Amino acid sequence: MPSTIAILGNPNVGKTSIFNALTGLNQSTANYAGVTIDRKFGRVNCDGATGTLVDLPGAYSLAARSPDELIVADVLLGQRADEDRIDGMLIIVDASNLERNLYFVSQLLEMEIPAVVALNMIDVAKRRGIKVDADKLSEALGLPVVPVCGNTAKGIDTLKLRFAKLLRGEVPAAEVKFRYPGPETRAIGELEAELAQHRDKIGRDVPRIEAVRLLVDEGGETELRVTKLLDGGFPTRLKAIREHAINDGVPAAVQEANARYGWAHSVIDACVTRPPKRIRTRSEKIDDVVTHRIWGTLIFAAVMLFIFQSIYAWAVPAMDLIDGVVGMSAEWAAAYLPEGMLQSLVVDGLIAGVGSVVIFLPQILLLSLFIAILEDCGYMARAAFLLDRLLSWCGLSGQSFIPMLTSFACAIPGLLATRTIQNRRDRLVTMLVAPLMSCSARLPVYIIMIAAFVPARPILGGLLGTQAVTLFCMYLLGVVVAAPVAWILKKTLLRGPQPPFLLEMPSYKTPRAATVFIKVYREGREFLVRAGTLIFAVTIVVWALAYFPHPESVLEKYEGLRTAAANEIADTAALDERIAEIDNLEAGELLRGSVLGRIGHVVEPVFRPLGWDWRIATAAIASFPAREIIVATLGTLFNLGADEDEESPGLRETLRNATWPDGTPLFTLPVALSIMVFFALCAQCGATLMVMKRETKQWRWPIIAFTYMTTLAYIGAFLAYQIGTAVLS
Amino acid sequence: MSAITSTVMTLADLQPGDFGTVERIMCLGPVQQRLLELGMSPGVDLEVIRTAPLGDPMEVYVRGFHLTLRRNEARCVILK
Numbered sequence A: 001m002p003s004t005i006a007i008l009g010n011p012n013v014g015k016t017s018i019f020n021a022l023t024g025l026n027q028s029t030a031n032y033a034g035v036t037i038d039r040k041f042g043r044v045n046c047d048g049a050t051g052t053l054v055d056l057p058g059a060y061s062l063a064a065r066s067p068d069e070l071i072v073a074d075v076l077l078g079q080r081a082d083e084d085r086i087d088g089m090l091i092i093v094d095a096s097n098l099e100r101n102l103y104f105v106s107q108l109l110e111m112e113i114p115a116v117v118a119l120n121m122i123d124v125a126k127r128r129g130i131k132v133d134a135d136k137l138s139e140a141l142g143l144p145v146v147p148v149c150g151n152t153a154k155g156i157d158t159l160k161l162r163f164a165k166l167l168r169g170e171v172p173a174a175e176v177k178f179r180y181p182g183p184e185t186r187a188i189g190e191l192e193a194e195l196a197q198h199r200d201k202i203g204r205d206v207p208r209i210e211a212v213r214l215l216v217d218e219g220g221e222t223e224l225r226v227t228k229l230l231d232g233g234f235p236t237r238l239k240a241i242r243e244h245a246i247n248d249g250v251p252a253a254v255q256e257a258n259a260r261y262g263w264a265h266s267v268i269d270a271c272v273t274r275p276p277k278r279i280r281t282r283s284e285k286i287d288d289v290v291t292h293r294i295w296g297t298l299i300f301a302a303v304m305l306f307i308f309q310s311i312y313a314w315a316v317p318a319m320d321l322i323d324g325v326v327g328m329s330a331e332w333a334a335a336y337l338p339e340g341m342l343q344s345l346v347v348d349g350l351i352a353g354v355g356s357v358v359i360f361l362p363q364i365l366l367l368s369l370f371i372a373i374l375e376d377c378g379y380m381a382r383a384a385f386l387l388d389r390l391l392s393w394c395g396l397s398g399q400s401f402i403p404m405l406t407s408f409a410c411a412i413p414g415l416l417a418t419r420t421i422q423n424r425r426d427r428l429v430t431m432l433v434a435p436l437m438s439c440s441a442r443l444p445v446y447i448i449m450i451a452a453f454v455p456a457r458p459i460l461g462g463l464l465g466t467q468a469v470t471l472f473c474m475y476l477l478g479v480v481v482a483a484p485v486a487w488i489l490k491k492t493l494l495r496g497p498q499p500p501f502l503l504e505m506p507s508y509k510t511p512r513a514a515t516v517f518i519k520v521y522r523e524g525r526e527f528l529v530r531a532g533t534l535i536f537a538v539t540i541v542v543w544a545l546a547y548f549p550h551p552e553s554v555l556e557k558y559e560g561l562r563t564a565a566a567n568e569i570a571d572t573a574a575l576d577e578r579i580a581e582i583d584n585l586e587a588g589e590l591l592r593g594s595v596l597g598r599i600g601h602v603v604e605p606v607f608r609p610l611g612w613d614w615r616i617a618t619a620a621i622a623s624f625p626a627r628e629i630i631v632a633t634l635g636t637l638f639n640l641g642a643d644e645d646e647e648s649p650g651l652r653e654t655l656r657n658a659t660w661p662d663g664t665p666l667f668t669l670p671v672a673l674s675i676m677v678f679f680a681l682c683a684q685c686g687a688t689l690m691v692m693k694r695e696t697k698q699w700r701w702p703i704i705a706f707t708y709m710t711t712l713a714y715i716g717a718f719l720a721y722q723i724g725t726a727v728l729s
Numbered sequence B: 001m002s003a004i005t006s007t008v009m010t011l012a013d014l015q016p017g018d019f020g021t022v023e024r025i026m027c028l029g030p031v032q033q034r035l036l037e038l039g040m041s042p043g044v045d046l047e048v049i050r051t052a053p054l055g056d057p058m059e060v061y062v063r064g065f066h067l068t069l070r071r072n073e074a075r076c077v078i079l080k
Helices: A015-023 A067-076 A095-109 A122-127 A134-141 A156-167 A182-197 A208-216 A221-229 A234-245 A252-271 A282-290 A295-336 A341-358 A361-377 A379-392 A398-406 A411-420 A424-436 A440-453 A466-491 A513-547 A552-568 A572-593 A595-610 A614-622 A629-637 A649-657 A669-681 A686-696 A700-728 B003-007 B029-037
Strands: A003-009 A027-031 A038-046 A049-055 A088-094 A115-120 A145-147 A502-505 B019-025 B045-051 B058-062 B065-069 B077-079
Touching: A003 A015, A003 A067, A003 A095, A003 A156, A015 A027, A015 A038, A015 A049, A015 A088, A015 A156, A015 A513, A027 A513, A038 A156, A049 A156, A067 A208, A067 A221, A088 A095, A088 A156, A095 A115, A095 A122, A095 A252, A115 A134, A115 A156, A134 A145, A134 A252, A145 A156, A182 A208, A182 A234, A182 A252, A208 A221, A208 A234, A208 A252, A221 A234, A234 A252, A252 B029, A282 A295, A282 A379, A282 B045, A295 A341, A295 A361, A295 A379, A295 A398, A341 A513, A361 A379, A361 A398, A361 A411, A361 A513, A379 A398, A379 A502, A379 B065, A398 A411, A398 A424, A411 A424, A411 A686, A424 A466, A424 A686, A424 A700, A440 A466, A440 A629, A440 A649, A440 A669, A466 A669, A466 A700, A513 A595, A552 A572, A572 A595, A572 A629, A595 A614, A595 A669, A595 A700, A614 A629, A614 A669, A629 A649, A669 A700, A686 A700, B019 B029
Parallel strands: A003 A049, A003 A088, A088 A115, A115 A145
Antiparallel strands: A027 A038, A038 A049, A502 B065, B019 B045, B019 B077, B045 B058, B058 B065
């Protein structure tokens, strides 16, 4: 019979390394419906026994304050349709910090199902002079206890043997070791009777553990869920039962904590020897520097600069390589496929679409690598500690900083980095504002507009130039807009009680290569598979809009011109030049006549207040799947050929010479500013929106992000153009 | 400053290096429960390790581990 075992423990107890040690690369992820966390599971084969190991998020308690936190209890109690019934538990505890770990263990024992305890981090405990007697602990818990050291794999073989027994059903069930005080026990009984009466409305039996959570967690997730199902009188009755649980003026929550920690203390007394005086740990000595007022801030700045620089610059060779391979495949396909719709679909649609996704892979892998290392060694908590005050001004916490900074390179890894944020509302707000940071794909737009239309003048006696300052302002714009947007989101859409910022500062440890590798590998694979398929579809749609109707008459006209040129011009180089010119004119006319080009004409009045003509509007619309498309599209639209990049002087000159039908210059400084502001604020990145959907499991959030960013972009561009024009005239 | 805050000692009043013993958690609801679950239950000893460069949050050593919390939450922890 196949067994499903859940792996459980507090955060930072080394759950991941033990999960990896037991499953290897044999792991997958899926979705839990309705929550932001992934369902991570792996196939295990230990000593001939097979089964599934489900990795549940680290928790300090079964008390749930958000749908995400409810997952642990729900899976354990067999109340999720998307998860098999749990047959047993592998509980990981930290030997160096056993007392707090036992609080959660005392709740898990109440599941009364078979369990094995892995006593992890025995090496760290030893360094601190803490000795845990595993046999006595096993006796106190009534469960098998295996001392292990997840980082060096010491004890893992013994754990595997025990785990095999758990899989085979040869481990006895855990027993409740802890009794609630009298009044609370009676109140639980009352509540159970009340719930049994309304069994038909709830639709199932409510297990005792859930009844306890309903009683103790005032305003918690269990209460919200049950109250929704029952009649309006239930909250009053619940309140009355809660009154009964009060013992000597002490509410149930305090009683629970006192009783569980009391039990934990008695277990500690029986099996742990601690040094009389606390030994100052290595971590504390490191933190004297790393979280120091001055040194800590400098180290943080250096770490961020290093990461930023690496994503920004070091990913470039790999990205160029991918770009080259994509370009070669496009050429190859163009050479082998007959000219026509199929060739265009493969070259401009399929290959360009895949290329636009794969190009982000080096950045994602590099960033995943840094995040995995920083997380695994314990630095993330320090960064949040250092930065918390700054971000609390716009209603967020220190944990939002790294995702925001990362988004300056690319919003996609930025969104992935929000996974370290515990509070769901904070995480959503961070995801919604992260795409406002100027990512590297905006740089080409800034460069071409600034180089062509911002006059280079020295500022501050030549220390700075107008062009550099303009570029800096574009980067600043995202931050300046993000702060009030986050603040407003926290006050409106994602309003709720300010979550307590209670973060454990884990001990530093050497990152484990296997843990880091598996994380990076998973990020890369998931990005390619999930975001890839979706952005790919969007790219095909835009390709189709830009291709059809593709009238024969236009093709024949230009074919005639090419034949004529071949007859007239003898010189090969001159002929090639003329043919290229004709090709560009043809591409331009086809795009003008395409559905996309017509849309551009139709919407031109909408973009007129921004100072844009139909060509700029078309280019901006075509850039919604990926903003860097604008450079190539502008090239095509202004009849220069699609192979333009931001460095090319040709495009710069053409843009400078472009005019309105009446002959006045199209691009002026206010128009250039309006385009830049639009691109700075607009959600023109299909991949980002798809990843946002994937991470939040809801379409709602990418739609909200898209709507508010596009609105802000329009308003911003409008203001830039109108104010700019007013000031200059 | 109200009379209560001036007569009752809370965790937020401690400086790095100071020790204290928890008497009770004043605030109710999730903050109280979270603090309790993380070991800030009545009678436990704690030590303030440091405060962040901008003065908030603070780092506390309690029940064998390091916990960071904002002054806002630290004000809920009444000391003996």
